[in-house]
Amino acid sequence: MTLVKICGITREDDIFTLLRYRIWALGFIQIEESPRYIQPEKAREMVCRLPSQVLSVGVFRDQSVREIKQIRNYCGFSLVQLHGKENSSYCAQLGKGVIRAFGIGEELDFRRIQEYISVVDYFLFDTLIRGRSGGTGQPFSWNLLKGIERLNKPFLVAGGLSSDNVEACINAIHPFAVDVNSGVESSPGKKDREKTKALFQKLNTF
Numbered sequence: 001m002t003l004v005k006i007c008g009i010t011r012e013d014d015i016f017t018l019l020r021y022r023i024w025a026l027g028f029i030q031i032e033e034s035p036r037y038i039q040p041e042k043a044r045e046m047v048c049r050l051p052s053q054v055l056s057v058g059v060f061r062d063q064s065v066r067e068i069k070q071i072r073n074y075c076g077f078s079l080v081q082l083h084g085k086e087n088s089s090y091c092a093q094l095g096k097g098v099i100r101a102f103g104i105g106e107e108l109d110f111r112r113i114q115e116y117i118s119v120v121d122y123f124l125f126d127t128l129i130r131g132r133s134g135g136t137g138q139p140f141s142w143n144l145l146k147g148i149e150r151l152n153k154p155f156l157v158a159g160g161l162s163s164d165n166v167e168a169c170i171n172a173i174h175p176f177a178v179d180v181n182s183g184v185e186s187s188p189g190k191k192d193r194e195k196t197k198a199l200f201q202k203l204n205t206f
Contacts, residue, residue: 002170002174002175002176002177002178002203003024003025003176003177003178004021004022004023004024004025004177004178004180004199004200004203005023005024005025005026005027005057005156005177005178005179005180006018006023006025006026006027006179006180006181006184006191006196007026007027007029007036007057007059007158007179007180007181008027008029008036008181008182008185008188008189009026009027009028009036009038009046009189009191010036010037010038010042010189010190011189011190011191012045012046012049014190014191015046015049015050017191017193017196018191018196019050019051019054021196021200022200022203023054024054024055024177025054025055025056025057025078025079025177026050026054026055026056026057027057027058027059027081027179027181028043028046028047028056028057028058028059028075028077029059030043030058030059030060030063030071031059031060031061031083035188035189036181036188036189038189040071040074040075043056043058043075043077044074044075044076047075047076047077048076055078055079056075056076056077056078056079057077057078057079057080057081057099058071058072058075058077058079058080058081059080059081059083060080060081060082060083060084061082061083061084062084062085062086063084065090065093065094068080068094069094077097078097079097079098079099079121079122080094080097080098080099081098081099081100081101081124082098082099082100082101083101083126086100087115088115088116088118088119089119091116091119091120092119096121097121098119098120098121098122099120099121099122099123099124099156100116100120100122100123100124101123101124101125101126101158102123102124102125102126103126103127103128104125104126104127104128104140104141104144104145104159105127105128105140106141107144108125108144108145110147110148110151113151114151117151117152117153120153121154122153122154122155122156122176122177123148123151123153123154123155123156124155124156124157124158124179125140125145125155125156125157125158125159126140126157126158126159126179127139127140127158127159127160128140137159137160137181137182137183138159138160139159139160139161139165139169140159142157142168142169142172142173143172145157145173146173148173149174154176154177155175155176156175156176156177156178156179157169157173157175157177157178157179158178158179158180158181160182160183161178161179161180161183162180162182162183162184162195162198162199163183163195163198163199163201163202164183166178166180166183166199166202166203167202180199183195183199184196184199
């Protein structure tokens with residue numbers, strides 16, 4: 001069964017709604033420029049209330065290793081997710097529990113991804129739009145991931161996923177997990193109950 005990560009959590013009320021469903025992980029964005037940024041103090045309060053089976057993910061971009069470690073320890077994040085230019089040696093310094101995100105445009109550089117196999121736990125593939133990193137709200141061509149299974153690394157897919165296309169995505173490439181953000185929102189950082197319900201109604205068919 002494909003697992004589900006919901007990213008861009010900013011409100012405690014949304015967590016209560018999401019925990020009605022089978023959630024693998026919730027993402028808390030620690031990038032101040034993001035419209036879904038949540039202060040570490042608030043993220044910590046929410047993480048402390050999560051059941052043990054739900055993982056918490058701190059989302060970062062081009063911050064120092066020291067800063068990420070400090071925020072991760074303070075908030076109690078289970079995993080960290082990297083969306084910037086972090087190289088493989090940078091990832092290795094963070095230890096276990098790393099998701100490395102890669103933006104995909106018209107092609108996918110498998111050689112670049114292979115450099116990270118031994119230093120991260122998961123890959124995440126998102127839509128590449130120049131000048132933006134994550135949160136595009138647009139899907140990429142999933143066919144570009146054909147053959148990714150030979151890298152033997154669990155991977156997540158993000159980028160414009162919603163109840164309208166999540167089934168097609170899973171059928172096309174069979175990811176370890178889907179990472180949904182704007183597809184279950186009424187506005188940035190505000191999750192929509194009906195959109196969330198529709199998403200999981202589709203996922204329950206698997």
